[in-house]
Amino acid sequence: MEESFIYVIFGASGDLAKRKLIPAIYALYVQNLLPDNFAILGVSRTKYSDDAFRSNMVKALEQFNETNNSDKISEFAERLHYSALQYDDAKAYEMLSKRLSVLEKQHDIQGNTMFYLSTPPELYGVIPQKLAAAGLNKQDKGWKRVIIEKPFGYDLDSALELKDMLLEDWEEEQLYRIDHYLGKETVQNLLVTRFSNGIFEPLWNSRHIHHVEVTSSESLGVEGRGGYYERSGALRDMVQNHLLQVVALTAMEPPATLRPDAIRNEILKVFQSLRPIGKEDVKDAALRGQYVASTIKGLEVPGYREEEGVQKDSTTETFAALKFYIDNWRWGGVPFYIRTGKRLPTRVTEVVIHFKPTPHSLFSGQVDCSTCNQLVLRIQPDEGILMKFGMKIPGAGFEVQNVNMDFHYSDLANQRMPSAYERLIFDSIKGDSTLFARTEEVIEAWKFVMPVLDAWKNDPEIPLHGYPAGTWGPEKADDLIDDPGMTWRYPCKNLASDGTYCEL
Ligand code: BG6
Numbered sequence: 117m118e119e120s121f122i123y124v125i126f127g128a129s130g131d132l133a134k135r136k137l138i139p140a141i142y143a144l145y146v147q148n149l150l151p152d153n154f155a156i157l158g159v160s161r162t163k164y165s166d167d168a169f170r171s172n173m174v175k176a177l178e179q180f181n182e183t184n185n186s187d188k189i190s191e192f193a194e195r196l197h198y199s200a201l202q203y204d205d206a207k208a209y210e211m212l213s214k215r216l217s218v219l220e221k222q223h224d225i226q227g228n229t230m231f232y233l234s235t236p237p238e239l240y241g242v243i244p245q246k247l248a249a250a251g252l253n254k255q256d257k258g259w260k261r262v263i264i265e266k267p268f269g270y271d272l273d274s275a276l277e278l279k280d281m282l283l284e285d286w287e288e289e290q291l292y293r294i295d296h297y298l299g300k301e302t303v304q305n306l307l308v309t310r311f312s313n314g315i316f317e318p319l320w321n322s323r324h325i326h327h328v329e330v331t332s333s334e335s336l337g338v339e340g341r342g343g344y345y346e347r348s349g350a351l352r353d354m355v356q357n358h359l360l361q362v363v364a365l366t367a368m369e370p371p372a373t374l375r376p377d378a379i380r381n382e383i384l385k386v387f388q389s390l391r392p393i394g395k396e397d398v399k400d401a402a403l404r405g406q407y408v409a410s411t412i413k414g415l416e417v418p419g420y421r422e423e424e425g426v427q428k429d430s431t432t433e434t435f436a437a438l439k440f441y442i443d444n445w446r447w448g449g450v451p452f453y454i455r456t457g458k459r460l461p462t463r464v465t466e467v468v469i470h471f472k473p474t475p476h477s478l479f480s481g482q483v484d485c486s487t488c489n490q491l492v493l494r495i496q497p498d499e500g501i502l503m504k505f506g507m508k509i510p511g512a513g514f515e516v517q518n519v520n521m522d523f524h525y526s527d528l529a530n531q532r533m534p535s536a537y538e539r540l541i542f543d544s545i546k547g548d549s550t551l552f553a554r555t556e557e558v559i560e561a562w563k564f565v566m567p568v569l570d571a572w573k574n575d576p577e578i579p580l581h582g583y584p585a586g587t588w589g590p591e592k593a594d595d596l597i598d599d600p601g602m603t604w605r606y607p608c609k610n611l612a613s614d615g616t617y618c619e620l
Contacts, residue, residue, distance in 0.1 A: 120224065140541050298552070301525070326470045328469055335460060349433045403581070406581075412585060459585040466605075500525050505521070
């Protein structure tokens, strides 16, 4: 890459910078994917000298380096600098502007600057506004871009407010909204699987597909993030963003080209085709749960309400499941099911395409669609693809049994899976916004989840189901799939001898 740049990380003393951002930039550096001239400026409220910041980041890299090359850590550290700044102090941004000019001279950089906001979301409006007031949004001497992390707003109103605030001083093309799921190799592979294989696309529609299921389960609880999670809950934390993006890539039409807007236009069309869940339909189309204390493999695990930072009578959901439709020609009448939750038996994210049964059932064993063909696109872990299809059981008669044909990413020997941040940071530097959420997508996704959020907040008749930590969520979630013989796919089974076995 030719273009020199400065990467400014706001919130540089925080966890994300240490664990993900600096290691991702280092990984790009050791692969020679960065230009000769670049610098990183850490910014946060805490006072550090450049040296103290450098030595903290070197320690972080020793711990979180994602490559097997640590030889270049000290030369990489020479690019690291630091400035303390009070986020709401206009003068501080003028100082920042001066510091950037000094660094540009020092590292021979031509004015390109990235501002990465790894800060609490309350600052997403303020920082870009103050940057602009100090003239740091002007692109006369090089590009200026802002990256923000989710959550993009707390609800539809605040998302619209944030949008207006940002667009007052910045062009849409300068704004990069990170949804780290879009940076995952296997999420991108949804596009390649669909649009580079002649066999799938003709079947990818309501004529052949019975329903689509997206699961993202986590075995961890809220892990010290109780304060954040209390205001969020599973629907805001995972569905409004990550899982709806996964649905969009699964359901979208082929884009005309691979250019950012061509892909993002198709994603937006999917969001615009989501059938709104009416207020009165929420109780049948959505289900929420909260984990309660339990014993997992002999260990006592606290319930959500016992977690630090969580109210004793909290009604925040740690499990959410939805049934909905995409009203367009491709998907008319095909139900989509999404579920996500914390403290479930295992960490797994997958998309399952359930195909329709044959028009007529010739063989025994093919009684309902639980034995139909399924295509499992495993996003994590054990990344890969699994196809299930019927085979004859050897012997007399025509007994059918489901068998698996699978591909594992790990079979691609010597291929390191870059982290989502590595990919997204690289794209942001190149100016490729394909894998970042555009304003309208974010707004449409909020519009879709708002009726559910409102009903869960205001309607006391809608139950919050408790589920023991370590189980697959409330049993009632099975009732969302109201087809006879159908349930969610449970990819992991508990084996008495060696713990848990997860198919793929
Ligand atoms: C984050 C959520 O966006 O995604 C977390 O805030 C969640 O609550 C995480 O644990 C899941 O990401 P991944 O990459 O581990 O599936």
